Amino acid sequence: MGSLADPRASSKLFEPIKIANGKITLKHRVILAPLTRNRGTPLNKDSTPENPNRIWLPNDLMKEYYTQRATDGGLMVTEGLPPSLEGNGMPGVPGIFLPEQVEGWKAIVDAVHAKGGYIYAQLWHSGRANIPQMTGTPIQAPSAVPWDDPEEKFAYPPPHTSTQVRYADHPPVEMTLEKIQQTIQDFVDSAKRAMAAGFDGVELHGGNGYLAEQFLSSNSNRRTDAYGGSPEKRCTFALELLRALADAVGGAGNLAVRLTPFGLFNQARGEQRLETFGHLCRELKRTLPDLSYVSFIEPRYEQIFSAGEKERFLESWGMAKTVDLSLFREIFAGTPFFAAGGFDDTNCWGAVGEGSNQYDGLLFGRYFISNPDLPERLRNGWPLAKYDRSRFYGPFEDPAVGYTDYPRYTPSK
Numbered sequence: 284m285g286s287l288a289d290p291r292a293s294s295k296l297f298e299p300i301k302i303a304n305g306k307i308t309l310k311h312r313v314i315l316a317p318l319t320r321n322r323g324t325p326l327n328k329d330s331t332p333e334n335p336n337r338i339w340l341p342n343d344l345m346k347e348y349y350t351q352r353a354t355d356g357g358l359m360v361t362e363g364l365p366p367s368l369e370g371n372g373m374p375g376v377p378g379i380f381l382p383e384q385v386e387g388w389k390a391i392v393d394a395v396h397a398k399g400g401y402i403y404a405q406l407w408h409s410g411r412a413n414i415p416q417m418t419g420t421p422i423q424a425p426s427a428v429p430w431d432d433p434e435e436k437f438a439y440p441p442p443h444t445s446t447q448v449r450y451a452d453h454p455p456v457e458m459t460l461e462k463i464q465q466t467i468q469d470f471v472d473s474a475k476r477a478m479a480a481g482f483d484g485v486e487l488h489g490g491n492g493y494l495a496e497q498f499l500s501s502n503s504n505r506r507t508d509a510y511g512g513s514p515e516k517r518c519t520f521a522l523e524l525l526r527a528l529a530d531a532v533g534g535a536g537n538l539a540v541r542l543t544p545f546g547l548f549n550q551a552r553g554e555q556r557l558e559t560f561g562h563l564c565r566e567l568k569r570t571l572p573d574l575s576y577v578s579f580i581e582p583r584y585e586q587i588f589s590a591g592e593k594e595r596f597l598e599s600w601g602m603a604k605t606v607d608l609s610l611f612r613e614i615f616a617g618t619p620f621f622a623a624g625g626f627d628d629t630n631c632w633g634a635v636g637e638g639s640n641q642y643d644g645l646l647f648g649r650y651f652i653s654n655p656d657l658p659e660r661l662r663n664g665w666p667l668a669k670y671d672r673s674r675f676y677g678p679f680e681d682p683a684v685g686y687t688d689y690p691r692y693t694p695s696k
Contacts, residue, residue, distance in 0.1 A: 310356025341387030363407025372409025581624025
């Protein structure tokens, strides 16, 4: 592990840890983060403007990608899988709501297990971060609130067009009580499919401004019924959903959740953050104490804003000097607590441990893309290859480029 001066020597990154209420022992704590890569195969290969393809399937290239990054005793989390057509917010994203999709994911799960790895399916619903041209359905959200920025455009042109459209031109509809229950059932059905496909567990994407967090955010949830109007009521949807998922997957030990209490992605501009997420987490710990793990994103990390811009947001909330995840680590004491947010070979070593501001495992995204052998590179102090950001999000005509063509490290003799 190197000399005494080497930070690797005292790091817990390569010590084992139990998750899934003790059923799974990870041999290291370098975790593949959920990463949308848009490499799915269209179900309708004869897509036309009148009948555009809106559904994608997992494929052999995706199996190769996950297999390349699977390690003995290592944990992986899939890209977000929509539980329904109306939940799919991007082209090329393979869901888990059709038998053909389940079959494709089973092949991936089997390949990961063959290498001794563990893999969780992340379930993800785009909610208002979408346009109806992508789904062919009305866009569902907690409230019929137009996009906060009137000029911001959806990242992809509608199918068979080349011009992006503005979110604000296609506002969502408020989910009825019946639609809320139907959506929870969609999640439950997909969670059952994931377990039937052999996944080791299911993770709910409860952050990044997608549906679950849209209910948590005061700017996107303006309801006055049981699902909104106070920090506690804004937590109702997420709590109902997670409890239903726990029942669907055979108990909370097979269930995890990802949260971003301080995130800004997808116009998440909610107020009362500590009150809202504090209540959510306390209720989760009280009612689902055996969650497999919880996954958070570092408060100062932001996907779309610079560090300086994020700091200004934190200052406006009165949190610039004090914000960290220690509150949530304290609430979830005894539950494996993972974090993501800009970790690399320079800052990961002291981040794993028992302290209030340390974590039980670290999720790596961008550097796991460009380093399929990331755990071994970190373990041995080998240099990390740089990633190509322009190849993160497909679909592409040449999907393997920037996806499965990153080489493993070859030490010099």
